[in-house]
Amino acid sequence: MVKLTTAWLKYLPATLRARVEHRPNLQKALINTGWLFGDKVLRMGVGLLVGVWVARYLGPEQFGLLNYAMAIVALFGAVASLGLNGIVVRDLVMEPKTANETLGTTLLLQAIGGLLAFGLAVLAISFARPNDSLAKLLVAVLGFVMVFKCTDVVRYWFESQVKSKYVVWLENGIFLVLAVVKVGLILMEASLMAFVWAAFAESVLVAVGLLGVFARRGGALSAWRISYDRAKRLLKNSWPLILSGLAVMVYMRIDQIMLGQMLGDEAVGVYSAAVRISEVWYFIPTAIIASVFPAIVAAKKHSETLYRQRLQNLYNA
Template sequence: MVKIVDNIGWLFFDKILRMGVGLLVGVWVARYLGPEQFGLLNFAIAFTGLFGAIATLGLQGVVVRDIVQNPQGTQYTLGTAAIMQLAGGVVSFLLVVAAIGYFRPNDPLARSVVAILGAIMLFKASEIAVYWFESQVQSKYTVWVQNGVFLVFAAIKIILILQGASLVAFALAMLAEQILVALVLLLVMWRYGLSLSSLQASAARAKTLFKDSWPLVLSGIAVSLYMKIDQIMLGQMIGNEAVGIYSAAVRISEVWYFIPMVVVASVFPAILEAKKRSEDEYHNKLLNLYKLMVAIGLAVAVPMTFLAEPIVVLLFGPAYVAAGAVLAIHVWASVFVFLGVASGKWFLAENLQALSLQRTAIGAAANIALNLLLIPKFGEVGAAVATVISYAIAGLFADLFQAKTRSMFYMKIRSFQIFSILEKNK
C-alpha cells in the first residue's frame, strides 16, 4: 500500500508541476508570439494530436496488464509493443504531413510547424519504458525524467523568447524535448529494469496485443476529436488569430482539470469497497461523489465567469482581451468534465467500456456539428458554446439513452442538488 500511495503521489506531483510551470511559461510564450503565431502553434499541436492514437495504438493499458499477469513474457510484450508503436509512429507522421498538405496547401509556415511537431510521433516507441515502470509501480522514474527534461526546456523556451526566436524555433524545441525524453527514458529503463538487447518481438504477440488494443485506438481517436477539433475547425474556418484567442482561454479553463483526477483517484477505492458490502451504500457514495464534483465545478465556474476578462488581460495582455468572453463560457464545461471523470470510473467498475467509448463518440460528433453551426456566426465564442454543450451531452445526457446507464443519468441530475450535502452534515 505504501508503494502504491508513493506511486500515486509521484503522478500527482507530475501533473501539478506540469500544469503550474506549463501555464506560466505558456503565458510568456503567448505574450511573445501574439495571437496570430500562438494560434498557429496551438493549431499545429491540435492537428498532430488527432493522429496520436494511431502512433500509440492504445497499447499502454494492455501492455501494463500483460506484464503484470505474465511477467515471464515481458521481453516479448515490450519488444513487440515497441515495434508496433514505431510502425504506428511512421504511419501517423505520414498521415500528418499528407493531411496538412491537403488542408493548408498555400501555407508553408503551417506545413513546416505541423511537420516538425508531427515528427514527435516517430519517438512514441520509447513509451515502452513508461509501461515498464508503471507495471512495476515505479512511476517515479518516469516522473523524474519527464519533469527534469520539461524544466530544462521550459528554461530553453524562456531563452528563445529573450533571443527573439521564430515560431519554428519553438516547434523545434518541442521536438527536441520529446527526443531527449525518449532517449533518457530508454537509458533509465536499461539502468533500472531491462536492456533493449533483451527485448524480442513476434507476429503472434503483435496480433494478440492489437486484438486487445484496437478498441482503445478508436477510443483515443474519438477523444482526440472531442478535445481538439474546435481549435482545428477555428483555424480552418476563421484563422490562426481566432485559435490564439481561443487557446488562451482554454489554457486557463483547463488548468483545473487535474482536481477531479486527484479526488476521484483518492475516493473511488472506498466506493468499490462499499459495492462489496451493499448496492445501496455503493450508490449513495457514488451520488455523494457526483455532488462533490458538481460543487467543485461550480466553485470554479461561477467566479471565473465574472473574473474572466481581467484574469485574461492580467496573464496574457491586452492583445488577448477577446479571450475573456470565451473563458466566461468555456469554464462551464468543467462541471461536465468533472462529472465525466467520476462516471468514467463507474464505467470501468461495471465493465462498460464499450458504452464509455460510445458516449465519447457521441460527444465528438455533437462537437463537430455544433462547431460547423456556431463558428461561422460567432467565431471563438461559438466554439466555446459548442464545447460546453457537447461536454454536457457526453458527460450527462448520453447516459439517458442506454438502459444500463440511465440510472447514472438520474443520479447525476440529483447531484445538482448539492446543498443536500450540507443539510446532511448539519
C-alpha cells in the first residue's frame, strides 16, 4: 500500500512531507480523507447546480413539500441506523476474526431499524397532515429508502479498512447518472413524484451496488452470519447514540417541519434552499474522523499511550 501512495508526497511542502513520509497509517488516512473530500466537493458542485434547477422548476410550494417530507423522514434516520456506525467500525478493527458475524448481524439490525423508522415516519405524517394524500405518499416512498440503508454495513467495512474510495466511486457514478436523469425530468416537464421515484431508484442502486462492491473487493456475502449475542452487545453499546442521533435530527429538521405546519410548503421551499447551502460544509469534520478513526482504535490494542497520543493529535488538528 505504501508503494502505491508515495508518489503524491513529492507535491507536499518539505515540512509536511517530512512528517508524513515514513508514516504509512497517516498516508492511508490522508488518502482516504482526500477521497471523501473529493466525493463531497463533487456532490456540492453538481448537486448545487442540479438542485437549484430542480428547485426553480418545481417552484417554492412543491419544492417545499418535498423538503417537508424529507424532514419528516430524516427525523427517524437515527432509528434506522441504530447508532451503529462508529461501534461497528470499532468492532471490525478490534475483532477482525468475527467480521462476518458483525456484518451479518448489523445488516439484520439495521433492516429492522429501517422498517421501524419507516413505520414511525408514516405515523408522523398521518398525524401531522391527515388530509394531505400527496404528503403521505412522498413520506411513504422516501421513508422506505431507510430500509435499504441496512447495506451501509458495507460502508462501515470499507471505513474500517481505510478504503473508502470504492464506495466513493460507486456512489458518485450513480449520483452523476441520477443527476442527468433529473435534468431529463426537468426537460420533460415531469411531475413531483417523478423526482421522488428518481431519489428512490438512486437509493436502491446504491444498496445493490454496495453489496456488489463488497462481493468483489471485500469477501463472500454468504459468509456473513447472524448472532443473537452479538446483536445484544451492539444494541447495548449503541442505544445512547440512538438517543443522541434523534436529538441531533430534531435540532436540524424541526425548523422545516414547524414552518410547514405554521406557514405552509412555500415557506419551507424558500427556507430549505438557503439551508442546503449553509449545510454543505458539515462533511469536513466527518470525513476526517472517518479516515483516522480506524487507526485510533487499532492503537488501543497495542498501547494505551499510543492511543491517547493519536486521540490528542486528532483533537489538536
